[in-house]
Amino acid sequence: MTSLNLRVHRKNGLHVRLAAAFITTLKSILKDNEVLKSTYIVFREKKVKVNNLLSLVSLKIGKGEEFQLVFEEHVPSHILEEISAFFEEKDQEDSDQAEVDRLMMENSITLQEAIGGLPNGIIVVNRENVITYVNDSAARLLLKEPQELINYRADEVIPQSRLHAVMESGIVEVAKKQRINDTTILTNRSPVIFDGKTIGAVAVFQDISNLEKVSEELKNVQELQQRLHLVLHSVSDLIGLTDQEGKFIYSNEELKVMLRKRKKTADIQSIIGGDTWLSMIENPSPLIKVLPVTTQTKFITKVNPIIINDEFCGTVVTMAPFDEIKVLLQKIDLMEQRTKYLEFELSKHQTLDKAFQTIKGNSKVLIESLSIANKVSKTRSTVLITGESGTGKELVARAIHESSDRKAKAFIRVNCAAIPPNLMESELFGHEKGAFTGAYKIHRGKFELANKGTILLDEIGDLSIDLQAKILRVLQEQEVVRVGGTDTILLDVRVIAATNQNIKMMVDEGKFREDLYYRLNVIPIHLPPLRSRAEDIPYLADYFREEFNWKLGKNINSYEPGFIDHLCKYRWPGNIRELQNVMERVINLTDEDQLTCKDLPHHILYGTNEKRNTPLSTLDLGFSSEILKLEEYEKRIFEHASQMYPSYNQLAKALGITHKTAAVKIRKYGLEHLLGKKYQKI
Numbered sequence: 001m002t003s004l005n006l007r008v009h010r011k012n013g014l015h016v017r018l019a020a021a022f023i024t025t026l027k028s029i030l031k032d033n034e035v036l037k038s039t040y041i042v043f044r045e046k047k048v049k050v051n052n053l054l055s056l057v058s059l060k061i062g063k064g065e066e067f068q069l070v071f072e073e074h075v076p077s078h079i080l081e082e083i084s085a086f087f088e089e090k091d092q093e094d095s096d097q098a099e100v101d102r103l104m105m106e107n108s109i110t111l112q113e114a115i116g117g118l119p120n121g122i123i124v125v126n127r128e129n130v131i132t133y134v135n136d137s138a139a140r141l142l143l144k145e146p147q148e149l150i151n152y153r154a155d156e157v158i159p160q161s162r163l164h165a166v167m168e169s170g171i172v173e174v175a176k177k178q179r180i181n182d183t184t185i186l187t188n189r190s191p192v193i194f195d196g197k198t199i200g201a202v203a204v205f206q207d208i209s210n211l212e213k214v215s216e217e218l219k220n221v222q223e224l225q226q227r228l229h230l231v232l233h234s235v236s237d238l239i240g241l242t243d244q245e246g247k248f249i250y251s252n253e254e255l256k257v258m259l260r261k262r263k264k265t266a267d268i269q270s271i272i273g274g275d276t277w278l279s280m281i282e283n284p285s286p287l288i289k290v291l292p293v294t295t296q297t298k299f300i301t302k303v304n305p306i307i308i309n310d311e312f313c314g315t316v317v318t319m320a321p322f323d324e325i326k327v328l329l330q331k332i333d334l335m336e337q338r339t340k341y342l343e344f345e346l347s348k349h350q351t352l353d354k355a356f357q358t359i360k361g362n363s364k365v366l367i368e369s370l371s372i373a374n375k376v377s378k379t380r381s382t383v384l385i386t387g388e389s390g391t392g393k394e395l396v397a398r399a400i401h402e403s404s405d406r407k408a409k410a411f412i413r414v415n416c417a418a419i420p421p422n423l424m425e426s427e428l429f430g431h432e433k434g435a436f437t438g439a440y441k442i443h444r445g446k447f448e449l450a451n452k453g454t455i456l457l458d459e460i461g462d463l464s465i466d467l468q469a470k471i472l473r474v475l476q477e478q479e480v481v482r483v484g485g486t487d488t489i490l491l492d493v494r495v496i497a498a499t500n501q502n503i504k505m506m507v508d509e510g511k512f513r514e515d516l517y518y519r520l521n522v523i524p525i526h527l528p529p530l531r532s533r534a535e536d537i538p539y540l541a542d543y544f545r546e547e548f549n550w551k552l553g554k555n556i557n558s559y560e561p562g563f564i565d566h567l568c569k570y571r572w573p574g575n576i577r578e579l580q581n582v583m584e585r586v587i588n589l590t591d592e593d594q595l596t597c598k599d600l601p602h603h604i605l606y607g608t609n610e611k612r613n614t615p616l617s618t619l620d621l622g623f624s625s626e627i628l629k630l631e632e633y634e635k636r637i638f639e640h641a642s643q644m645y646p647s648y649n650q651l652a653k654a655l656g657i658t659h660k661t662a663a664v665k666i667r668k669y670g671l672e673h674l675l676g677k678k679y680q681k682i
């Protein structure tokens with residue numbers, strides 16, 4: 001690198017003509033164009049290439065000021081001397097020449113300053129497509145310093161530069177849009193023609209990002225307006241805007257229709273009343289009122305004052321038909337109730353074991369019983385489950401077994417009312433081969449089968465006193481001897497007894513052994529009748545609706561208003577079993593997707609009195625033909641009656657016989673399968 005300190009002695013400093021002469025002189029002294037290209041002038045920390053006339057002039061080097069000429073390569077001393085000599089020359093111009101130079105300089109500087117300060121970017125290239133001039137705006141847009149652009153080829157430093165193409169074609173390009181460094185610019189390009197020849201090209205560009213933003217915002221506002229318009233026209237609410245006098249200056253279609261109906265002045269005062277309007281102006285605060293806006297309809301009317309710069313400018317009015325809101329509120333109310341219910345159900349399931357989730361209902365009484373059952377399932381204590389027929393005693397017994405550590409072993413249910421007394425002992429305890437006539441092989445009793453598991457002694461109140469004593473012994477000894485055998489079989493059985501009878505009363509009446517009662521009643525669990533927990537009815541109905549939808553391939557998803565009310569008012573003597581049967585029947589009967597009241601049995605629709613007065617469906621005893629044996633008539637009566645009642649208890653009550661006799665007769669005639677079959681039709 002070589003450098004040379006120089007000083008200008010001319011009156012107008014390094015003016016245009018001197019700069020041009022200097023470049024020409026340098027070219028002839030250096031002879032090598034490449035050396036010229038890498039030669040700079042450094043003045044007041046600015047560095048420009050020496051072969052760019054405009055750049056040199058723009059340095060504004062004044063008379064007597066020193067600058068540095070820097071060569072990137074080594075330059076011999078005789079050349080340096082020649083260059084120094086160029087500037088040694090004193091001012092020999094005449095005063096006219098000096099004035100011309102001054103004017104040229106002034107002109108050139110003015111032009112440069114004017115172009116340099118323009119907000120539009122300007123780039124000039126010579127015929128080699130090398131940038132000879134770039135103003136500050138152009139450099140800013142290209143995110144570069146001017147010296148990073150000047151003397152470089154435009155197509156190398158400017159993305160998408162088309163100045164070379166413009167020079168080639170000679171065609172002016174106007175308002176071409178392009179994106180440079182995240183700004184949108186519009187560019188005009190034109191060739192510079194001198195003496196009929198293209199000597200360069202100029203590009204003028206303008207940043208239109210702000211303009212674009214504004215037009216984008218305008219578009220958004222227009223879209224928003226359209227959407228708002230759509231919303232206001234598609235809502236069923238009545239929406240309007242009033243001025244400060246209360247006159248509607250905007251109303252959506254719905255409001256227009258209503259205002260036409262009123263046939264009064266279209267202002268808000270006439271709707272909310274003059275006094276209310278005045279007090280709103282005086283003390284602007286929102287107003288909500290249910291108002292008889294037309295003769296037929298009341299509307300929930302909301303009037304919100306519009307305050308701009310502390311000044312009351314008008315109101316926003318919305319109105320919604322009161323009846324519709326009322327229906328909605330009722331629905332919300334129902335939903336709230338349902339949510340509460342589901343929350344409760346959830347909390348129940350969070351506290352109860354999974355096995356108890358098959359037992360539906362969330363009434364406090366039921367949950368209390370289930371909580372006891374859940375706790376007791378973890379022990380081996382004997383449980384006595386009491387409750388009317390159909391309240392879920394067997395279901396609970398199974399849940400106790402399922403949530404106990406015996407769940408992998410057998411759960412054996414014995415219906416003490418259904419097994420003939422003479423077979424009961426061998427059924428429970430088993431028998432050895434040859435123990436009695438017909439005992440051809442060893443038979444394992446229910447206790448043995450339930451070993452390590454659970455035995456449910458259902459309808460325990462139907463056990464004979466004799467068997468009660470034997471069961472007591474098994475419970476106490478924890479062992480069993482088969483009928484006709486001598487060996488004792490050790491047992492590990494969890495005993496659950498269930499009954500719909502009042503065992504305590506039976507004890508008092510001497511029909512049930514007191515010691516067995518106390519042995520069984522270690523943990524009593526009472527299942528409340530459905531009528532005492534009517535809040536469970538809607539949920540159980542829903543549960544069975546879904547169950548039978550699935551089983552019967554239906555898709556019933558709602559109830560006619562009043563349907564659930566009828567269910568809730570009914571007394572449900574057959575409890576959940578009866579509700580289950582009723583739901584099965586109505587789901588079977590309906591072909592629609594809604595359960596209707598007309599499908600409900602007569603006695604549920606019209607109450608229990610109706611039920612009593614309704615004759616049982618016709619019973620043909622066949623008196624018109626030959627007379628039959630008394631037993632045949634009895635069988636027909638039981639055949640008929642057993643279908644009408646879901647439990648022995650109710651059947652017995654209806655026929656005026658004991659529970660036991662009813663059970664015996666049903667067994668005798670083999671009618672167990674008919675029990676409660678047409679129960680709903682009573």
Ligand SMILES: Nc1ncnc2c1ncn2[C@@H]1O[C@H](COP(=O)(O)OP(=O)(O)OP(=O)(O)O)[C@@H](O)[C@H]1O
Pocket residue numbers: 358359360361387388389390391392393394395396458499500576577580647
């Ligand atoms: N809480 C409940 N949730 C769902 N289903 C239930 C509920 N309670 C009872 N059920 C159903 O009702 C029917 C009768 O129940 P279960 O046999 O357990 O009653 P029970 O009290 O043992 O009757 P019974 O004394 O006549 O033998 C069954 O189909 C059972 O699944």
